[in-house]
Amino acid sequence: MMNRATLPAAVVLTALFCLAPAATLSAAPAALSKNVGETPARDGTPFNVQRIAAFDYPWAMTFLPDGRLVLTEKAGRMYLVTPTGTRTAIEGVPAAYTWGQNGLLDVAPSPDFTRDKRLYFTRVASENGGGALILARARLEESGGRARLRDLSVLWRQRPAGSGGQPGGIIAFAPDGTHLFLSVGDRMEPETAQAPDAARGKILRLNLDGSAPADNPMAGQAGIRALTWSTGHRNPYGLAFAPDGTLWAHEMGPRGGDELNRIRPGGNYGWPEVSNGDQYSGWPIPRHATRPEFDAPALYWTPVIAPAGLAFYQGPVFPAWQGSALIGGLRAQGLVRIAFNADGTPHQADRWTLGRRIRDVAVAADGAIWVIEDGAEAGLLRLTQK
Template identity: 60%
Template sequence: MWRVAVLALVLACGCPALAQTNAGPSADSPDRPFAATPVASFDTPWAIAFLPDGRLLVTERGGRLFLVTPEGDKREVSPLPEVDADGQLGLLDVAVSPRFATDGLIYLTYAEPGRTGAGLVLARARLVETGGAPRLENAQPIWRQGPQGRRGHPGGIIAFSPDGAHLFLSVGERMRGDGAQNPDAPLGKVLRLLPDGTVPPDNPQAAAGGVRAQTWTTGHRNPYGLAFAPDGRLWLHEMGPRGGDEVNLIAPGQNYGWPEVSNGDTYAGLSIPDHDTRPEFTPPVLYWTPVIAPAGLAFYDGPLFPGWWGSALIGGLRAEALVRVEITPDGAREVDRWPMGARIRDVAVAADGAVWLIEDDARGRLIRLTPAGG
């Protein structure tokens, strides 16, 4: 209950001004305090999520979902919806209902093919097992993005509030930057929904209807990390352009500035105004120039690595690393960057405190991290 109380306080107070830090020049950590054990491999895996019994759900971007034991036994889950797996698109995130023990529901995001491209979809279905064969029943889209398009930056990360009452969804700007500042475009936003996809009556613009009613925050670029910290605060990271990857503390009604401001430049080398030039936009708490291309976000709250408690664990695609960010009352700082020799797509923490990673590769491995030396 204390986490719910803290969350309510944060939402009531808004987003405090926190110091900005550039962690881009950080060096690799000289020592790894963990042993990395490969458990299974997949064809371009994208996301992992834990069931209450300790098994994992793993998505492959091409459109397959697997139920995996901690020992690496894999069983494919079917049927799944058709996905558009072009470029950055495909089957994306998977999340388990906070009330899975009673409702058996899981949530998926994916790019749905259409006549004019693909649109992001949030769907839910019941996971059932009969005779050892896992399958999905009553799969239903509960949110759809429109208009469709043929570009990347889908976002699509799901996070449930600590009390399980609300679902947050990150939506990328699909490489159409102006959409992130258009209040009626489902682009460059964090949405706050009820678990059935409807609008909570206490959203900032609930009475406005449409995208405005669903919107929690706006002004985001390519958000591949969204998670609640142990203190109840919601954090998001997003990829910048040429520089300017961001870690943002999320609070309702805030505008984080893309594409009007960024601590990076365009890919063509043109300058974008920095955050400190436009105080009406909420700046990142931490940013990376040069970039790490962050993907996956989990907050550590387990027993195996007590020194990490409350830290954000972030995968680095460009950095090919696992990054640990320490959250403080007045900001955040990168404290460790461990080279992993592969693009890290997602990070999750198991109930026993082990950290699990997946690699972004055609033979991407599922890896379990435990303390070095046992």
């Protein structure tokens, strides 16, 4: 799902929040503000849009080495999908707690999938009247035209369970394939994002078997501390490595203040102490510039775009976009392209209106861009150059 700059730029873009349905503090320079929020999105797009198939509240998708997709539906279904839209239901998927934003979430193939056939995936599971975010892995077995998950194992379980939404649950593998990163939302319990022993509002770094790496920022400490890579996050629904190996995440703000963050080990991104948005009641939240000890976002949007899905472009179809980040917009109902300056600072290069809420983004090996809409009978769409 860039070179480290000494002073990250920030772009202000502003909207009502929209959705379907303490780590080590380190000094971080305050972000500059450049308000491009009044710049309208483009209705004309540089790509053709082909509807490949439709799904019921799809949440995430990933490509396998053979070019097929694995796609999840929030209600707890998982499919193998060919590039022409033929689907095969994957059996053996454990039940998900499907309330609000909770359900079956992200899926990603093992870094060694060609050999081990393992899928890593996240879901919220029913527990104590609420739901616990769970990271699991299983082997994908195919035989006789059927597909099934075998040898299921739980690698990490959120304790305690939560009663709210905002689970996060996005998976990213390190470029060398040795570690897994997992976003964990604040579960609508904002104060927990700054609590070092709470499994909320964090980005975790794990070994592929779910154990704690020995070189994590708080390695050797108990519980969630040993797994924590960064903290102070609200609702991160995008997590991906750029081609240069930098980890980026985006997260939904409250009333304003959606963020794109360059993630560093031990970083604290400030939620809920600071934000470039305000409470839904209208009560103000201190801005990032007032608390330089927190890491300020590289970009932010006020009004919000409600970002969902994050992929870095590499491929021949859109050669001018090499290394760009592609972000789906739920509130924005379209696609945003983020380009990077020579010093690694990002800026919004393009924003296209598609007239539909975009839940996830992926790039195929041939360079085509795939997106999924959000909702019932939502489209799986393939974007190619006009």
